[in-house]
Amino acid sequence: MGLVAGGLVVAVGGVLFMAGAETDDGESDDFSGDTSEPFFDPSQRDWGEGMCESMASLKALKTDSAKKADTFAGSPASVASTYLTSASSALEDISRKFAAVDSLTRIPDTERLRASYLREIDRVRPEVRELSDADGLAGLSTREKTGRAERVTSLVAGIKEPNPSWDQLLHDQWFEVAANSPGCVKVRQAERAKSNPSEPPEPVPPLPPAADGASLGACLDGACEVRVMKPEADIKVGGLTLEVTRNGSKVTVLHSYPSGGAVRVNLSEEGARGTFGRGGDATGTVTVELKGMNRNGAVLRINSSLPPG
Incomplete structure (x- = not known):
C-alpha cells in the first residue's frame, strides 16, 4: 500500500486500484473503494x-x-x-x-x-x-x-x-x-x-472401408478404392496423374494436361463424381467417386476406361 496523489493505491493480484481518493477540499471524488477499474500508467x-x-x-x-x-x-x-x-x-x-x-x-x-x-x-x-x-x-x-x-x-x-x-x-x-x-x-x-478447450471436440465419424487401404499405388492399373490421409497426394492411374487435395469439407481433384490447361473437380458429398480424360483425341476416361470423408481423411473409388499404356 502507498499514498499517491492523496489517494490510497492498493495492489491486488498485481493490478493497481485507486480507492477513496480525496480532493484538496476534503470531498470525495468519483473513485470508490468498490471500483473494479484498474489504474495503469x-x-x-x-x-x-x-x-x-x-x-x-x-x-x-x-x-x-x-x-x-x-x-x-x-x-x-x-x-x-x-x-x-x-x-x-x-x-x-x-x-x-x-x-x-x-x-x-x-x-x-x-x-x-x-x-x-x-x-x-x-x-x-x-x-x-x-x-x-x-x-x-x-x-x-x-x-x-x-x-x-x-x-x-x-x-x-x-x-x-x-x-x-x-x-x-x-x-x-x-x-x-x-x-x-x-x-x-x-x-x-x-x-x-x-x-484447454472447454467443450469436448466433436466425434469424428468413421471412414467407410477401402478395399485397397491406403495403398495409392493400387490405382495404377485403373481400378481401386483407397484412403487418402494426407492433405495432398498424387494418384497415378495408368499414364494419368490426379492431384488430390483435402480442404475442410471437400476433396479437390486436379488433372493438368501436358499441352496446357487443367480440369479441376470439387467433391463435397458422398457419391459425388468427377471424370477426367487425357485430352486431345485420346479415348477413355477416369472416374473418381467420393465414398466418404472426415477431417482426417477421405475414401475414393477410381475406375478407368483408358487404354493400356
Missing part, C-alpha cells in the same frame, strides 16, 4: 500489451514449426513450400511487432528484454528469408524443398528466450502490473482456450 500498459502480443506470436510460430518438423518427408513439395512462405512472413511480422514496442529507457530491464528478443529473431531472420525466397525455390526438387523447410524449423526452434526472461522479471511489481494489463490478460485467456 499508459506507457506501462502499452509496453506490457505490446510485449505480450509479440511473445504470443513467437510462441505460436515455434509451436507450429515443431508440429510440422517431421511432416515434410514423403509429402508433396507444396507442403514444404507453403510452410517456408508462411514461416518467413510470420517471422518478419514478429520482428516488426517487437520493434514497434516503445523503449522505456527509465526501466532498463524493459529494453533489455525487448532488445534480446529482437537480436535472437534478427539472428535467424536473414537465413529464413533466403531459404524461403520464391525465386530460390523455383526449380528445386521435392527433397531440396523439404531440406529447406526442415532447416527453417530448426532455426525457429533455436530462437532462445532472453535471460532474465519475462517470467523471471515478474517478481518486480512494475512487470507484474504490466503483465496484468487488459491486452496481456486477453492473450493468456486465448492461449488457455486454445490449449
Whole structure:
C-alpha cells in the first residue's frame, strides 16, 4: 500500500486500484473503494500489451514449426513450400511487432528484454528469408524443398528466450502490473482456450472401408478404392496423374494436361463424381467417386476406361 496523489493505491493480484481518493477540499471524488477499474500508467500498459502480443506470436510460430518438423518427408513439395512462405512472413511480422514496442529507457530491464528478443529473431531472420525466397525455390526438387523447410524449423526452434526472461522479471511489481494489463490478460485467456478447450471436440465419424487401404499405388492399373490421409497426394492411374487435395469439407481433384490447361473437380458429398480424360483425341476416361470423408481423411473409388499404356 502507498499514498499517491492523496489517494490510497492498493495492489491486488498485481493490478493497481485507486480507492477513496480525496480532493484538496476534503470531498470525495468519483473513485470508490468498490471500483473494479484498474489504474495503469499508459506507457506501462502499452509496453506490457505490446510485449505480450509479440511473445504470443513467437510462441505460436515455434509451436507450429515443431508440429510440422517431421511432416515434410514423403509429402508433396507444396507442403514444404507453403510452410517456408508462411514461416518467413510470420517471422518478419514478429520482428516488426517487437520493434514497434516503445523503449522505456527509465526501466532498463524493459529494453533489455525487448532488445534480446529482437537480436535472437534478427539472428535467424536473414537465413529464413533466403531459404524461403520464391525465386530460390523455383526449380528445386521435392527433397531440396523439404531440406529447406526442415532447416527453417530448426532455426525457429533455436530462437532462445532472453535471460532474465519475462517470467523471471515478474517478481518486480512494475512487470507484474504490466503483465496484468487488459491486452496481456486477453492473450493468456486465448492461449488457455486454445490449449484447454472447454467443450469436448466433436466425434469424428468413421471412414467407410477401402478395399485397397491406403495403398495409392493400387490405382495404377485403373481400378481401386483407397484412403487418402494426407492433405495432398498424387494418384497415378495408368499414364494419368490426379492431384488430390483435402480442404475442410471437400476433396479437390486436379488433372493438368501436358499441352496446357487443367480440369479441376470439387467433391463435397458422398457419391459425388468427377471424370477426367487425357485430352486431345485420346479415348477413355477416369472416374473418381467420393465414398466418404472426415477431417482426417477421405475414401475414393477410381475406375478407368483408358487404354493400356
